[in-house]
Amino acid sequence: MAKLTREDILKLAQLAKLQLDDHEVETFQTEITEILGYVEMLKDVDTDGLEPTYQVTGLTNVTRPDKLKDYGSSQESLLKNVPNLEGKYIKVKRMIG
Amino acid sequence: MNWESISKLADSVRNGKASARSLIDEALKRIDAADEYSAIISKVTKRAHERAEYIDEQVRAGKNPGRLAGVPFIAKDNFLTFGSETTAASNILKGFEAPYQSTAIEKLEAEGAILVAKANLDAFAHGGSTENSDFFTTLNPHDKSRVPGGSSGGSAASVVLGLAPFALGSDTGGSIRLPASFVGAVGYKPTYGLVSRSGVVAMASSLDCMGPLTNSVEDAALVIDVISGRDDLDSTTIERDETSYTNLDTNLRGKVVGVVKEYMTEGLDDSVRAVITLAINNLETAGAVIKQVSLPSLPLALAVYYIVCPAEVSSNLSRYDGQRYGYSYKDAESLSESYEQSREKGFGAEAKRRIMIGTYVLSSGYYDAYYRKAQTVRTKLVNEFSTAFEKVDFLVGPTAPTIAFKIGEKAQDPLKMYLVDIMTVAANLVGVPAISVPAGHVDNLPVGLQLIAPQRQDRSLLGIARAYEELKV
Numbered sequence: 001m002a003k004l005t006r007e008d009i010l011k012l013a014q015l016a017k018l019q020l021d022d023h024e025v026e027t028f029q030t031e032i033t034e035i036l037g038y039v040e041m042l043k044d045v046d047t048d049g050l051e052p053t054y055q056v057t058g059l060t061n062v063t064r065p066d067k068l069k070d071y072g073s074s075q076e077s078l079l080k081n082v083p084n085l086e087g088k089y090i091k092v093k094r095m096i097g
Numbered sequence: 098m099n100w101e102s103i104s105k106l107a108d109s110v111r112n113g114k115a116s117a118r119s120l121i122d123e124a125l126k127r128i129d130a131a132d133e134y135s136a137i138i139s140k141v142t143k144r145a146h147e148r149a150e151y152i153d154e155q156v157r158a159g160k161n162p163g164r165l166a167g168v169p170f171i172a173k174d175n176f177l178t179f180g181s182e183t184t185a186a187s188n189i190l191k192g193f194e195a196p197y198q199s200t201a202i203e204k205l206e207a208e209g210a211i212l213v214a215k216a217n218l219d220a221f222a223h224g225g226s227t228e229n230s231d232f233f234t235t236l237n238p239h240d241k242s243r244v245p246g247g248s249s250g251g252s253a254a255s256v257v258l259g260l261a262p263f264a265l266g267s268d269t270g271g272s273i274r275l276p277a278s279f280v281g282a283v284g285y286k287p288t289y290g291l292v293s294r295s296g297v298v299a300m301a302s303s304l305d306c307m308g309p310l311t312n313s314v315e316d317a318a319l320v321i322d323v324i325s326g327r328d329d330l331d332s333t334t335i336e337r338d339e340t341s342y343t344n345l346d347t348n349l350r351g352k353v354v355g356v357v358k359e360y361m362t363e364g365l366d367d368s369v370r371a372v373i374t375l376a377i378n379n380l381e382t383a384g385a386v387i388k389q390v391s392l393p394s395l396p397l398a399l400a401v402y403y404i405v406c407p408a409e410v411s412s413n414l415s416r417y418d419g420q421r422y423g424y425s426y427k428d429a430e431s432l433s434e435s436y437e438q439s440r441e442k443g444f445g446a447e448a449k450r451r452i453m454i455g456t457y458v459l460s461s462g463y464y465d466a467y468y469r470k471a472q473t474v475r476t477k478l479v480n481e482f483s484t485a486f487e488k489v490d491f492l493v494g495p496t497a498p499t500i501a502f503k504i505g506e507k508a509q510d511p512l513k514m515y516l517v518d519i520m521t522v523a524a525n526l527v528g529v530p531a532i533s534v535p536a537g538h539v540d541n542l543p544v545g546l547q548l549i550a551p552q553r554q555d556r557s558l559l560g561i562a563r564a565y566e567e568l569k570v
Contacts, residue, residue: 002168006509014402015460016411016453016456017433017436017443018441020441020450024449028449031450032450032453035403035450036457038186038403038515039404040392041400042401042470042535045465045471045474045477047477048281050473050480051476052469052473053476053479055303056289058528059335060291062333064329071181071197071330073196078196080418081193081194081421081422082421083420083422090420092420092432094431095431
């Protein structure tokens with residue numbers, strides 16, 4: 001397949017929210033092109049009449065009673081890893097310019 | 098420095114011959130002594146001692162602390178646990194303190210087992226050597242210049258070094274079986290859904306399986322018996338057998354074993370082939386019926402895997418946004434910059450590579466050509482396995498095409514590294530149970546035999562694996 005361009009990589013990085021540096025952009029152009037080249041072998045496989053497999057065990061409509069169950073997690077334990085906590089609020093950077 | 102079997106160790110704690118405290122101290126001592134192998138990320142010393150005290154108290158009070166009373170174990174560091182950090186060997190989760198524990202850990206603790214340490218892995222379980230760990234590479238216990246395999250390389254090395262009687266790992270494309278093969282451990286990937294994924298850092302959710310690494314099939318069966326079963330916290334879990342997974346049928350007579358043609362030909366190292374062929378001959382001599390089987394789509398499995406897996410990885414890793422937990426870039430001016438810089442600086446090269454590939458194959462215009470196509474070829478694999486299992490009870494082949502490779506040998510070439518999973522990924526795509534058991538050596542390095550059974554035939558698979566293990570003694 002044709003080598004991914006710098007713009008292709010930058011577009012993907014933007015979708016994936018990664019601020020790649022120049023070296024990474026260059027490396028990924030080569031590496032991802034190579035990996036996508038490897039998976040090209042699927043292109044010509046005859047899959048007529050077959051449906052995709054999204055899950056393998058055939059379970060359907062798995063439900064449970066809609067009841068509160070205590071797993072012992074406190075609000076404090078759930079918030080203890082927050083990088084920027086103010087009171088009980090998670091503080092984030094400015095969203096609108 | 099091997100431990101007694103898990104059941105004997107638990108017996109000795111229950112009947113007061115050994116204290117849980119003495120077992121924990123022994124494990125922690127061995128962990129310190131084996132520091133040079135870099136198998137461990139963190140120890141769980143304080144909590145392990147508290148739990149040991151509790152178990153010993155129960156024994157003194159005449160109570161039964163459970164089937165794994167006082168038995169020390171190690172968990173891959175992608176299992177959420179109390180008592181130390183849970184990092185998934187990634188910089189982005191460095192310092193993360195889990196607010197709850199994985200279901201598997203909870204079940205082990207309920208039977209009296211005691212977590213002593215967290216093992217190294219390729220960051221987020223992406224890799225086949227532990228070289229992708231953001232912290233350090235684990236060394237192969239048999240040859241320090243070689244990798245232990247991955248991604249559960251720390252867990253696998255731990256049990257072979259005798260740091261604990263068993264370790265937990267996760268297997269998305271071979272991450273339990275491959276390191277088991279490379280270090281000479283038993284590595285068991287159960288049927289998809291038999292063990293809850295709740296509380297394990299998600300990699301590729303339709304493929305992730307949790308299981309044990311041990312020094313014997315008997316130990317693996319006991320661990321599976323404790324950790325398996327339906328879980329309200331993971332809706333993909335399946336019902337377990339009513340019969341104990343430790344109740345094994347080890348009679349080989351009349352068992353039909355299919356030798357997978359595609360695993361015995363392309364890319365297989367000649368000396369590994371010789372070990373596997375001998376293993377198959379031994380099974381036959383002991384009464385198993387050997388047949389040749391072909392699964393023509395198997396050579397496509399790795400290509401399917403390297404579309405499905407990164408697709409699910411890119412989706413699962415989107416939660417690492419630097420806002421709620423994990424590494425957060427301090428100098429961002431806007432929320433968007435905070436996302437982009439936190440992820441850029443927090444993720445290692447392989448995580449980024451998979452996020453990028455996943456984003457590509459899921460993006461509009463490419464979804465049908467890559468993701469949907471891969472999932473449809475996956476159906477072909479499912480069908481071929483079903484057809485094969487109409488004729489045979491088990492499939493057999495090598496776990497890996499080679500013995501453990503040198504550190505650095507494949508690190509610069511991602512595609513070459515991906516190819517180490519060539520014989521293990523199909524079991525994940527199809528959801529069937531598979532086990533790697535030590536089969537012999539090439540140049541003094543272990544070779545693993547892979548046995549595969551139909552979905553939900555975990556007990557039969559453990560049975561034949563045990564029978565094979567007994568043949569070698």
